[in-house]
Amino acid sequence: RVACPDRPVLAMAGDYGVQYTINELGTAAELAKPLIILLWNNDALGQIRDDMVDKGIQPNAVTLINPDFAALAKAYNCDAIRPQTLDELTSAIKTGLAAERPVVIEVRPAIVKG
Numbered sequence: 001r002v003a004c005p006d007r008p009v010l011a012m013a014g015d016y017g018v019q020y021t022i023n024e025l026g027t028a029a030e031l032a033k034p035l036i037i038l039l040w041n042n043d044a045l046g047q048i049r050d051d052m053v054d055k056g057i058q059p060n061a062v063t064l065i066n067p068d069f070a071a072l073a074k075a076y077n078c079d080a081i082r083p084q085t086l087d088e089l090t091s092a093i094k095t096g097l098a099a100e101r102p103v104v105i106e107v108r109p110a111i112v113k114g
Contacts, residue, residue: 008036009035010036011036013038014047015040015043016044022072023076025073025104028078029077029101032101033102034096034097034102036099036103037102038093038105042108042109043063070082078101078104079099080105082108083105083111084111
């Protein structure tokens with residue numbers, strides 16, 4: 001939101017990939033920049049795992065022990081939401097769009113399966 005301050009920003013990242021840059025939440029919080037991070041948490045390198053399975057390869061080194069992403073967000077003075085339904089996800093995104101600081105929305109695969 002630095003380049004286009006009047007436009008909302010929603011970043012999507014997987015649970016593994018977001019860990020490379022999670023510290024940027026601190027910068028966003030310090031600058032009081034509204035930012036939604038939609039975090040897909042499947043406790044795995046899911047695409048790589050699925051590709052391995054599709055090719056008949058036994059998955060190896062593709063499952064994770066993740067940190068508590070909500071606790072990390074709060075440690076950086078950001079909000080965190082864990083929606084349990086698609087309606088709650090819609091509401092969480094609306095909440096994030098109205099927020100004046102970063103919001104991490106952690107989505108689990110069950111939300112789209114149930």
